[in-house]
Amino acid sequence: MDETPESPRARLFAEGRRLPASAARVGTPTRGPGEWSQRGPPLLPVAPSTRVVARLASAWVIAALLGVAAPAPAAERVGNVLVLYSYPWRLPINVEGDRGLHEAIRTSAERPVLVCDETLDAPRFGGPAYEAVVVKYLREKYVAKAPDVLVAVGDVALDFLLTRRTLLFPGVPIVYAGVDQKTLQSMPPLPAGVIGVPIDHTYYPTINLAFRWHPRAHRLVAVTGTSEVDRRIEAQLRAELPRVKPGVTVELLAGLPLDEILRRVAGLGQDAVVWTAGVFRDGANQSFVPRDVVAAIAAASTAPVYTSFDTLIGNGTVGGYSPSIYGIGRQAGEIVNDLLDGGAPGTLRLPRPLPQRLVVDWRQARRWEIPENAIPSEAVVKFKPPPLLEAYPNDVLVAVLVALLQTALIGWLVVEHHRRRRAEAVREVQSLELAHASRLAVAGELTASIAHEINQPLGAILSNADAADLILESPNDRRDEIRTILADIRRDDRRASEVVRQWRGLLAKHALEPRAFDLNGVVRDVESLLRAEARRRGVALRIQPAPTPAETVGDPVQIQQALINVVLNAMDAVAGLPDDRRTITVPVECVDGRVTILVRDRGHGIAPADLPRLFEPFFSTKSGGMGLGLAITRTLVESHGGRIWAENGPGEGARFHIELPAVRGHDDAPPEPA
Amino acid sequence: MSATPLVHVVDDDESFRTALLRLLREAGFEARGYGSAGEFLLRAPVERPGCLVLDLRLPGPSGLELHEALRARGSTLPVVFLTGHADVPAVVRAMKGGAVEFLTKPVEREALFEALRRALERETRQRTASGEAAALLAGWKTLTPREREVLELIAAGKHNKQIACELGIAERTVKLYRANTMAKLGVGSAAELGRMVERLRHLSEEMLTSA
Numbered sequence: 001m002d003e004t005p006e007s008p009r010a011r012l013f014a015e016g017r018r019l020p021a022s023a024a025r026v027g028t029p030t031r032g033p034g035e036w037s038q039r040g041p042p043l044l045p046v047a048p049s050t051r052v053v054a055r056l057a058s059a060w061v062i063a064a065l066l067g068v069a070a071p072a073p074a075a076e077r078v079g080n081v082l083v084l085y086s087y088p089w090r091l092p093i094n095v096e097g098d099r100g101l102h103e104a105i106r107t108s109a110e111r112p113v114l115v116c117d118e119t120l121d122a123p124r125f126g127g128p129a130y131e132a133v134v135v136k137y138l139r140e141k142y143v144a145k146a147p148d149v150l151v152a153v154g155d156v157a158l159d160f161l162l163t164r165r166t167l168l169f170p171g172v173p174i175v176y177a178g179v180d181q182k183t184l185q186s187m188p189p190l191p192a193g194v195i196g197v198p199i200d201h202t203y204y205p206t207i208n209l210a211f212r213w214h215p216r217a218h219r220l221v222a223v224t225g226t227s228e229v230d231r232r233i234e235a236q237l238r239a240e241l242p243r244v245k246p247g248v249t250v251e252l253l254a255g256l257p258l259d260e261i262l263r264r265v266a267g268l269g270q271d272a273v274v275w276t277a278g279v280f281r282d283g284a285n286q287s288f289v290p291r292d293v294v295a296a297i298a299a300a301s302t303a304p305v306y307t308s309f310d311t312l313i314g315n316g317t318v319g320g321y322s323p324s325i326y327g328i329g330r331q332a333g334e335i336v337n338d339l340l341d342g343g344a345p346g347t348l349r350l351p352r353p354l355p356q357r358l359v360v361d362w363r364q365a366r367r368w369e370i371p372e373n374a375i376p377s378e379a380v381v382k383f384k385p386p387p388l389l390e391a392y393p394n395d396v397l398v399a400v401l402v403a404l405l406q407t408a409l410i411g412w413l414v415v416e417h418h419r420r421r422r423a424e425a426v427r428e429v430q431s432l433e434l435a436h437a438s439r440l441a442v443a444g445e446l447t448a449s450i451a452h453e454i455n456q457p458l459g460a461i462l463s464n465a466d467a468a469d470l471i472l473e474s475p476n477d478r479r480d481e482i483r484t485i486l487a488d489i490r491r492d493d494r495r496a497s498e499v500v501r502q503w504r505g506l507l508a509k510h511a512l513e514p515r516a517f518d519l520n521g522v523v524r525d526v527e528s529l530l531r532a533e534a535r536r537r538g539v540a541l542r543i544q545p546a547p548t549p550a551e552t553v554g555d556p557v558q559i560q561q562a563l564i565n566v567v568l569n570a571m572d573a574v575a576g577l578p579d580d581r582r583t584i585t586v587p588v589e590c591v592d593g594r595v596t597i598l599v600r601d602r603g604h605g606i607a608p609a610d611l612p613r614l615f616e617p618f619f620s621t622k623s624g625g626m627g628l629g630l631a632i633t634r635t636l637v638e639s640h641g642g643r644i645w646a647e648n649g650p651g652e653g654a655r656f657h658i659e660l661p662a663v664r665g666h667d668d669a670p671p672e673p674a
Numbered sequence: 675m676s677a678t679p680l681v682h683v684v685d686d687d688e689s690f691r692t693a694l695l696r697l698l699r700e701a702g703f704e705a706r707g708y709g710s711a712g713e714f715l716l717r718a719p720v721e722r723p724g725c726l727v728l729d730l731r732l733p734g735p736s737g738l739e740l741h742e743a744l745r746a747r748g749s750t751l752p753v754v755f756l757t758g759h760a761d762v763p764a765v766v767r768a769m770k771g772g773a774v775e776f777l778t779k780p781v782e783r784e785a786l787f788e789a790l791r792r793a794l795e796r797e798t799r800q801r802t803a804s805g806e807a808a809a810l811l812a813g814w815k816t817l818t819p820r821e822r823e824v825l826e827l828i829a830a831g832k833h834n835k836q837i838a839c840e841l842g843i844a845e846r847t848v849k850l851y852r853a854n855t856m857a858k859l860g861v862g863s864a865a866e867l868g869r870m871v872e873r874l875r876h877l878s879e880e881m882l883t884s885a
Contacts, residue, residue: 452731452758456687459758459779463693466783470700485696492689535686535731 078112079340081105082138082147082169084161085119086154086178092291092311094119097153097178097329104333113340114145122156123228123280135164142169149339150174151332152196155183162194173345177332178325181353182236193345197331199323200353203236203275204243206308206320209358210273211245213318213370214304219272220244223253223261223297225279227287230254233277257284262296268303275306275320291315304368310359314382318368319360327354436509438632439561442568443507449532453499457492464489502529506557506564516663517556519588519595520545525556526563527586530571538579539571544587550595551663554640559660562633562644566599566656569629572622573603573654581652590662599656605648614646679794680724681705684714684740685756686732690779694727694756701787709733711740720749723801725774725793727786730757730764738764741771750800752793756781810874813859821858824851828864829871 083101085094098117107113118138120126150172152158158176165174176196184190184198211217224234234254241250253261258279265274276297278290291312298305298316307313310322331351338348360375362384375381389396443450468485471478502525527543534541552559567584574582581602589596606614613619617631637644642660649655681703685691691707698705704724708714710732726744728737735743741753755768755776765776774796775789817825820841827837834852838845852864861867 448759448761455758455779456690459756459781460687460690460693462780462782463690463697467693467697467700470697474700485693488689488693492693495689532731535733538736 078114078145079149080142080145080147081113081115081149081151081336081340082142083115083117083151083153084157085117086122086152086156086158087119088121088124089117089119091289093178093309093325094153096311096325097332100326100329100331101151101153101177101333101336102329104330105336111340116142116145116147120156120160131160131164134160135167138168147172149336151336152176152179153332154178155180158194159187162191165191173339175332175335175339178328195335195345195348195350197328197335197351198353199328201308201323201356202240202243202321203308204240205356206306206322207244207248207273207275209321210275210304210306210318211248213374214270214273214368217271217273217303218248219268220248220250221253221265221268221272221274221303222250223265223274223276223279225281225288225293226255226283226285227279227281229280230277237275255283258282258286258288258293258296262300265297265301265303265305268301270303272303273306274301274303275308276317277307277309278312298364304364310357310380313359313361316364317361318364318370319358319379321356321358323354323356432512434628435558435561435632435636436507438565438628439507442561442564442629443503445568446530446533449530449536450499450503452536453532454496457496457499460492461489461496464492506560510557512555512558514554515556516551516553517559519550519552519559519597519660522556522560522563523586523588523597526560526567529560530564530567533568534571534584537571537575538582539574540583541567541571542583542585544585546588546590546595548590550588550590552595552640552642552660553663554660558636559640559658562636562658563597563599565629565633566644566658570599570601570603570654570656573601577603593662594659595662596660597658599658600649600653602653605652606646606654608648611646611648615644678704678722679797680719680722681790682714682718682724682726682751683707684709684711684726684732684737685729686710687729697783698790701783703790711735711737711743714740715743720751723794723797725752725754725790725797727754727756727790730755730760730768738767738771741768741773745771750797750804752796752800754786754789754793756786807873810859810870814874816858817855821851821855824848825855825867825871828852828855829868831868 083098085098087094089095102115105113105115120134147169150161150169152161152174153176155178158174158179161168161174165172171193174194174196176194176198179196179198181198181200207220210220222234222237224230224237234252237252244250253264256264261279261282268274274297276294279288279293280290281287282293294305294307294312294317295315305317306320307317308320308322310320311325313319313322331354335348335350339345358376358379360379360381362381365372365375365381385391464485468482471481471485506529523543523545527541530541563586567586570584574584583602585598585600587598587600589598607621610619610621615630615634617628619631634644637658637660640660642658644656644658646654646656681698683691683694683698683705685694685707686709688709691709695705695707706718708717712734714726728741730737732740737755737757741755744751744753752774753768753772754774755765756779757764757777758779760776760778768776774793777785777789814822823841824837827840832840834845834848838848841848856862856864856867859867859870861870
């Protein structure tokens, strides 16, 4: 009996006429409109209902007298609850209230509860004959399962039970739900054992809200129908109009055919807002599910549509103030619990009527450009897309993590790339600077030799000039001798210039301009540059250029410098040795696409332990050495795509190899001048 | 002993050597050039008076090494160093070794000539001194042991009687020895004889023992 709203029976009850699909496109078809509770007993006019009751009363009394047992509450058995609804089952308002009710009613092994639902299915069914059948049906159906508590949902059901109480379930307490305060006030005082929380529902807060949200609007277009319920809604609206914002023009679209209603709302401008509770029956006497009508109006309207029933929100209306139907169901359920627990109806503490709350359709609020900060924080905002993180926490987390990782990786790569490029640039400059400083340092060490190299021709020049002076003073004509002397002077002058040129070439700061050059030339230059130094140290420096050009690409000065460092190193290695061992040989070779300069000395060689560290910066075996010479040399060679390594030669001495990539395709190069 | 001094130029830079020889000859020096220490040792006529213009850096033995070797041989040939570049240790070493002057190229003519003049003067002086010493030694060698004893005592300022007494000989005999000694050494007076003995004493220990 505890049927869900989706049961076949429920569907059977919900057979109000549907709108064509096209007209109802905005709505969600599963949720129909509902008038379960909003206000007074809506569907059946009170008067006829009372008349029916009166007419049926005798029948009910007879039935009672016939001995239909009035079930007595029995704590030790299952608690039976019979819920009687006023209106069709599937009205959303019923579904929502029913959910609250059923969730609130506690059932357990100690106190099992059986909740049975019935509906009067007003206003589609009614009349004395129908009511008689219902009374008979209920009586006979519940003979074995006599209710301990009755729940009347809506004013029709309350009225029905109040008038048939003695016939049907005498003495059984009645809990009413979804009955408006104003309706109760218009009814005779309730008998003992009939309790409940009335609802407090007004329309004007919604209407005033609409004008606050649309400040430019000053026309209220209210849409109602022609049925009894429609008329009652309209009556309440009219009653509340004095409380609507002053200066608002009210247009009531009542008793029009639906098509006309839709046509009208389609022509509204920015000066209008629409309020509706839906239409149960239109001016063409067509019955509708109000929710479908609301959806059609909202779809057609060029002005925002508001409603005061939260079950109508979600199919195109912006929103409105409404009591929580679910909360009303729960309140009734709590009272049922108290009664089943043995509470006397007269002594129960009843909760206060639920306040109205604002329900807003987020999508419509966005559509009508209602600022988010205009929506009160206590409002129930529906259809607001949940934050992604809420909707898919894991997916979002993974996605964010992946994105973060990717970003971090990309960032790292970018940073690393820049760092490396900067470091390379810095190193390039530094290596240029360092190489230059190192060349200057080498030149400083070689000052004596350089001075000697220059002073030699200068000395000759001066002496020649002096000699020429003296010759000129002699009486004889010795012009030939003077000419010879002048020729010698010129030659020595060129010699001095050449020395200066060579050293300046080595020492001048210059930008790197890679070009193809012959290693043989480099070796010859180095020999020339170091000739004086070799003589000063008593070292025989023997170069052996390759028979063919040994071309590589790069900066010849840097390779010169590298070779000077290695040769000076070799000179240090042979210092203090006997004459025949103070020999350094520098052959140039071309092998397999590589060109190699070998520097071979006849010194004591390199200690095996020092070999691996030889090219490390600040590694030096000399007492006064900075340990930069060979480190710089390696940098210079490696920046030319070459490599340098040292080994101990067979027998005695050390061998330094400077190997560089050869330039190909120079077969047609002119032979190196001897 | 030839009268004309000879200037030796040892420099491996042929161009410089040529220029310098040219200048020296124009200035009236007799000069001869050598490319290395070995060439000088082989070809230089050591008997002639003269001086040596020496470069520091030479193939093979350096200028300093040649200088030191000459000194070790007892050569008194004055040396003027003339080099392209001089560092302090080299200059110190050269001057301690008795070099007349240390000049660097390019050298001013007057500075060079002045150094050469001083070198040649010294050479002459040394040669004179060493010639006198040689004569003295030669005379010393002709003296008999008794004459040498008498000479020592005369130099010590003793009178004939004291000498006779000391040596246990007659005074007349002492007078005879004195006359012989003075004749052999070629001196005319006792005072001159005393100065000669003084000079003999100043001659180096080696010269005396080697003599």
